[in-house]
Amino acid sequence: MVIEYLTFxxxxxxxxxxxxxxxQTWSRFLERQPGFVSKQMWVERDRPNEVHAVITWxxxxxxxxxAQDELAAVDQSMGAWWRDATCRVFDVVRDC
Numbered sequence: 539m540v541i542e543y544l545t546f547x548x549x550x551x552x553x554x555x556x557x558x559x560x561x562q563t564w565s566r567f568l569e570r571q572p573g574f575v576s577k578q579m580w581v582e583r584d585r586p587n588e589v590h591a592v593i594t595w596x597x598x599x600x601x602x603x604x605a606q607d608e609l610a611a612v613d614q615s616m617g618a619w620w621r622d623a624t625c626r627v628f629d630v631v632r633d634c
Contacts, residue, residue, distance in 0.1 A: 539575065539630035540601055542593040544623040550586045559619045560591075567612045568593065573600020591623070594630075 548556050557579065568574050575594040582588050595601040613620055 539633070540595045540598045541628040541630060542591075542595065542601060543626040543628060544591040544593070545626075546589045546591070546621045546623045547587055548589045548621060553581070553586075553589065556589075556619055556621075559616065563612060563616050564591075567608075571600070571604055573597060573603070 560579075565577055568577060573596040575596055577594070578592045580590040580592060582590070
């Protein structure tokens with residue numbers, strides 16, 4: 539399994555409005571992708587302006603198979619709510 543770990547900077551005042559838009563846009567898109575396993579959204583207690591999307595994929599090939607133009611279209615559909623993210627990738631070496 540592969541973990542896609544995205545970090546967004548979101549004003550805590552906007553979080554309650556941003557989360558449902560992000561869910562309706564990105565989560566629904568990801569759920570239709572082969573190899574998608576799950577997605578969680580995390581907020582750091584000591585950094586409430588950092589929101590982390592933790593996305594689990596069956597394998598790297600499934601994640602990388604999504605066409606860049608599809609990803610760009612989903613980004614665009616976020617409209618004014620689009621936020622840039624930093625991405626880190628983790629390989630699951632043991633699932634306990």
